[in-house]
Every structure is written in structure tokens, then in C-alpha cells.
Amino acid sequence: MKLIYEQSVPGRRGVQLPACDVPEATPLPAALCRAEAATLPEMSELDVVRHFTRLSRRNFSVDTNFYPLGSCTMKYNSKGLEAAAGLMAPYHPMIPLLPGGEALAQGCLGMLHGLGTALAEITGMDEVTTQPLAGAHGEMTGMLLVAAYHRAKGNKKKYVIVPDSSHGTNPASAAMVGYEIITIPTAPYGDMDMEAFKAALSSETAAVMMTCPNTLGLFNPHVKEICDLAHGVDALVYYDGANLNAIMGKVRPGDVGFDVIHVNLHKTFGTPHGSGGPGSGPVGVKKALVPFLPSPRIVKKDDGSFAIDRDNPRSIGRTANFFGNFGVMAKAYAYILQQGKEGLIRVSEQAVLNANYIMSRLKAYYDLPYDQTCMHECVFSASRQLQHDVHAIDIAKYLIDQGYHPPTVYFPLIVKEAIMIEPTETESKATMDSFIEVMIEAAKLAETNPEVLKEAPVTMPISRLDETKAAREQKVCCIG
């Protein structure tokens, strides 16, 4: 397929404008003009339409194929939610910021407030800010809140504890806020090693950051004890909500003792994501942290109307322009209202059931390092296939040929040759069965004809990319 620049024909235009019949305005000063004309493709409208339509047909998404990318919760996002969010689209983000503008934006402000209230209810927190623009942004906001809490109390805190199964963004966010990281190993059961945790916990511990269920898809049975021990030294406990899709309506992190949580609306609450955005990572907190929440906040007044409250002297400040990724939030709010309480409970039940179905059917063919009932995702190891010199990446590439997005591979880091599968609740048994058959086929090929796996993909416009070269020689340039 040719690049759009390669299709350019000098003089070709999409629109033919009539000759200008008014005198030309004073030309721009030469210093402000570029030395040579910009290189733009010259094409007809039809050429452009065909080019981008062709490109779009090469797009791979959950709308086209099964996408069991572990830890990413690539559920199908109903088009009805797009339509619902579209109702909010005409409202300019500046309207509520104009003098008296709040009165003109009651619907938008009410949506933001309603979403915050719903998330607080789902997570068991006292108040939620919707400002953070993505999960990692939520993590950093949460850790800034932790730091503000300790600063206000005059606490001398230095360390943040994370398990070695955590998302890399957990230690990164804590380090960005200025804490040193203590990493706790994983115990044989797949949860955090409690003895190592107790040994690491001290009066200098600022926070413990946990993902529960963790990146192995396992729920930590000691989670209450961990919260209690942390509170004993006035450390706060952070809940990474990346895996919230497993527990909605079953466990509320706030009830267990977590103090701060971020929620990935783009994962759990049915908004499209991938390739870097857009996301939204609201942060919920317990009462003790409310004064530090980002400002401004949306409040509901006694008369039932909504207002923007800028009077938050102890706030950590603004963490996003306007009120965050509004469109993502509108879809998430529509999703929550569409599902309702019973629906969200069934979402989690079905997500967990689907993951366990895949796990139980594939465990005869792939090693399962932590062999127990999983939550919303399961983590296999390709160590058995490695004996035939077949790596997780080879199986992933073979799946592309068969029309499936590969699962997450090589994460979590604590599992050798990890293959992390998260089917989500929106997939049918028939779809999962087809995927399972292909995974079984791959396991058989590893033994009988590994070359097929090592040469994959062969059905794509381009064959296997040299990932090492791409990472080592990072050259990004514009053609033309």
C-alpha cells in the first residue's frame, strides 16, 4: 500500500476554488514566511477517501476481532453509549467557566457530579475527583494526595511499598512524587509475601500500593490485614483500580480499608481505548484526604443545583484542564446508568466466569504457574513450549494470523514467558471456544512444527517486525 505522499500528483486538487477577485491583502512579512512551500500531498477527494478507507480496513479493534489483551479490559463498548455521550457534545467547555456560566451548564456539571457519586458508591470511597486523564495520571494524583496528607500531619515518611507483581506505573508514580520504593516479592500462592511485607513496613512507610486482584488475576486473601497493618503505622493504602472489572458489587475497596483508589473508566466502564488514549482515571478518597483533592470541585448545592467550588485552600491544585476527559466520562456515566447496580454485578461475575473457562480449558496445554481459581484474567507460561524453542511471542504472532489480538505477553514480569489472557464479559462462549482451539493448535504446533509459529505472521500486509531493531534504533521521521 502506497503512502499518501507517494500518491500525490502535482496540481491535483480536491476542491477547485474560483479565481480570487478581491485585491490581495498586504503580504505577511518575509520573516514570518517559510522558505519553501510545505510538502503536502496533492490529491482528489476520492483518492483521499479511498486511502483512508483502505487504512481503516486494516485497523484491528474490538469491533472487528476478539481482543483478550490481559490487564487492558478490552471489552466491547456499546454504540448506544457513544450516542448518549454525543448528546453532551454541543456544550463548549468554556461555558461553565464564564461569569454565571454554571447556570448554563447544569447538565454537564450534573453529569460530572453524578459520575463521581456513582464511582464513590461502587468503590466505597467518600469523594471522587474526575480530573485525572488516565490511569497513571490518577496514580500520580493519588500519591500527591498521600504526600499532602502526610505533610499536613507533619509525618516524616520516606517509603512506598509495592509488590513485585504490580503495574510498573505504581512504583513510577510514587517515585515521581518523591518516595523511595520498596518492592515485596510474591509468595508461592501468588499474593504478596506477608513476612517480607511486615519486615519492610515501618513508621517511615508513606503508603502501600496494591492491585487487587493482582496482575496474576488473583485476589489477595490478606488484603484486610495489609490495610490494618499499614494503618498501624499511619501509612495509607492505595488501590490500583486497573482490575476493578473483577469485583464490582462484590467488594468495595473502601470497605476493606483502602484510602485512595483510581479507576480506569476506559477499562472497566465501557469506553473505547487503545493506542494511548483517550483515558480517564478518576481518583476516590476517604474523608481524611478530601481537603486535598484537586480543585476546582463540582458540588451539589442544597437547592439541588450544581456549582464549581474553587475555595479549596488545602487542595493539591488542578491536575487537568477544564474537568478532565469529558467525553470519556460521559460514556462511562451512560454505561453505569445503563447497567445499573445489578448489571455491574453481572459484568464482574461474567468476566470472572469467562476467564476461568479459558483457564480451565487451556491448562492441559500450557503451564499455569499459579494454579487456582482466577478472577477476571489468567496468566499462563509458555515454559513448556520453550523446550521446543517456541517463545510466548511466537504464539502471539501466530494468533494474529488466526484473527485474534494476542494476549499480553511478558507481563507480569514475575512469570517466565507470560501469556496473560483477559476475555472480559462481552465475549460469547462460541468466540472463546474458537480462540481456545487456536491456542491448543499453537501448543500442538510447538511440538510438531515450531517453524510455523516462528515464521508467523504470514497473512498480514507485513511479516514479523524486528522489535529489537525498532527499540534500539529509534528513528522517527516525516517523509517528504
Add this chain to the structure above:
Amino acid sequence: MDLYFSKEHEWVKISGTTATVGISDHAAHELGDITFVELPAVGKTVKQFETVAAIESVKAASDIYSPLSGKVTSINETLENAPEVVNESAEEAGWICTIEIADPTEVKNLMSKAEYDEYLKSL
């Protein structure tokens, strides 16, 4: 010259008061193709088993923990443009940095080559 290994798969060669640090052949193999080595600043002070450098491969990014406490005295600048040297020669040309040893008794927390080989079998 004394050679020791850590549980986190770093090696350290001790010559007088200088320690040369790198990652083991086993670690380099497990990481896969290494794409970037974040070297420490010369003069940086590190404690035993604290992060001294970081390494990225096509599979993962990992911290490199200093096997001994001390001050970084030199770094292997070759790795800035040729991180693949770690894959090719992890325990020789792919060294990461040298450290002026602060406390020689810390070697008691490390393993000999024979002990490390035994440790690898247990993994």
C-alpha cells in the same frame, strides 16, 4: 580476582578496593534482546542491593541492584550506543560500572560462582 553473584543475578569482580559490576549471562539470556542500558552517574553513592542502573529489553525494564555499597567510579560508555554487548558478553565486555568498595565485609551477602550455579538450578 574474586567473583561473586547476587540473588538478583548481578555479578561483581573485586580487585583491591574496586568492584566491577554487571549482570549474569543467565540474566542477559532471560531478558532477551537488550535495547537500552541506563548507566549511573559517576560519583553516585549506592548501598548494597539498592538500584544502581536500569536495563531495558524487548520484554521488560528491570532495575540493576548494586551487589556492594560504594561510590560509582566509572561506567561502561560502550553500552550507551551498543546495549547488545550485554547480550554478547554479559560477564566480560558487558560490564555496567565500577564501584569503590565502601564495606568489603558485605561480600558475605553474596554467592560464589559455584553457589550461584546451584542457585540457578533451584529456580
